[in-house]
Amino acid sequence: MEVNNLTLDNQKKELEDIAPELLKKEKKERDFSLPDLPNGEKGGVVTRFPPEPNGYLHIGHAKAAIVDYEYARMYDGKFILRFDDTNPDNAHLEFYDAQKEDLKWLGIDWDEEYNTSDNIEKHYKLAEQLIRQDHAYVCTCDSDFIKECRFNGKECDCRCIESGESLDIWKEMISSSIQGAILRLRGDMTCVNTAMRDPTLFRIIEKEHPLQGDKYRVWPTYDFSGAVEDSLSGVTHPFRTKEYELRDECYFKLLDLLGIRKPHLMEFARLSIEGMPVSKRKIKPLIDKGDVLGYDDIRLPTLRGLKKRGILPEAIKKFVIEQGISKVESSVTFGLLEAANRKIIDPITKRYFYVSNPVKLTVDNAPHKEKKIDYYPRDKKLGSRTIETDKIFYVEKQDMEKLKVGDIFRLKDLFNVKIINKNNNIIGEFVSEELIPDSLKIQWTTDRFVNLNVFIPHLLFINDKFNNKSLEEVKGYAEESISNIKKEEIVQFERFGFVRVENVNKKLTGFFTHK
């Protein structure tokens, strides 16, 4: 029978008769683990995270680090932390440790750690090999000229000097004080891929290195050190971001010429969050001007900023793995990270009363009470506190504005109140204790409150322009028991949102995490 001649409805009916089970769509569960690695063998995978110690880690670094780390764990392999500190102009001592702290906070530990700058002698040897093989040459042209030649696909005269002479100058570069010389790969000056037009392999930078001091003046470039280190350190699956894709050819050519092992190099897209730039170029000026408070500002996607705001490392990990290693350039909303975070913190955070924009409410005939309220009714393990109440309360101005004289509402977990007067003072009247279904329940404090201001982060940039309303400060009263928290804790202020509260020298500050 010609099934396709039937209408859709008839087809369905027909199917129901023959094979009803086919009509039921069972939900497919998607697992959020990373896809398999090409040629990935249990125990045989080595990955690496190679930051330059030039700043604090941000969510973009976290993506790379988590992907590298997770793959190593997935295959029972090895994960290497390598500081790519081959430019003494950029590397700073403080950031080696700072970045390690950031990684540890993320929950990442490494099997091996080293600095590229420890291997400079090795790099020199390989460079010498290239020169002897006539695959690299010393160039003394100035950078503008080199640029021009690259652009036009022209070779310069330095390319013709013979390998012996190049070697002599190379040795001089290392040992003496000559300036203005670089070592270049003999690539192809007419190659359509401009990355192959004799890229620079080594250059002279005379600056104290944070670890090596003044031991070296000739430093390898990323093209050289990256490829060589990946190969020599046994990395099998190095990842990097898409903007390096054009350099793949150079990476493999170098390893080819040197006759050393070629890893399986892969690229993924950079992670960008809407309105939260990651680049130092954009963040540094804001810090210098004082527009943001530092690299741990809660508006920033630095790991320190996220931490301060109350984002947990597990949420970052989930978020990153959900994004995966696609090459599609996309801009994710911060809401996705928030959602991941909320799922984790919701079941484990205590609920407190916090009243922003407080106004006084007097309930003259209120019964005196000592009310025990669970920190989270759904999980008694989180404990409870007892609040003593009398006639005086503080409630949110916004809530009171919604109510008219005569309206009845409930002070949550306490009793029902009717509004008697709203003129100068807000006066209420005790109505009853039993819960009135569907009544408005609002949070409150007594007159034994503590002052607590909450900083609420908003988008740092809107349409590429700095948002000068990006940091909002809300003043309010929190119930007294909030001051019992230790140094810091993420809590939920009911009907307000999740807030990370810091308790430093008896001074409380709140940082709004998310709704």
Added chain:
RNA sequence: GCUCCCGUGGUGUAGUCCGGCCAAUCAUUCUGGCCUUUCGAGCCAGCUACUCGGGUUCGAAUCCCGACGGGAGCACCA
């Protein structure tokens, strides 16, 4: 300008290599409902997508060609 990469709902992603099981995954957002002593969580339902045009094929999100759109690179930075 040249070269490379990418293009699935509002957002992000799975599927693309190896065409059929895709009348397209999952998450998030949004809308409605349920539940709840929070505007949070949970539960249920709903909306919305294969950039376009050709080709190959019995059959294309998937392969080929072209267009369009987005991103990146063209550093003595990584």
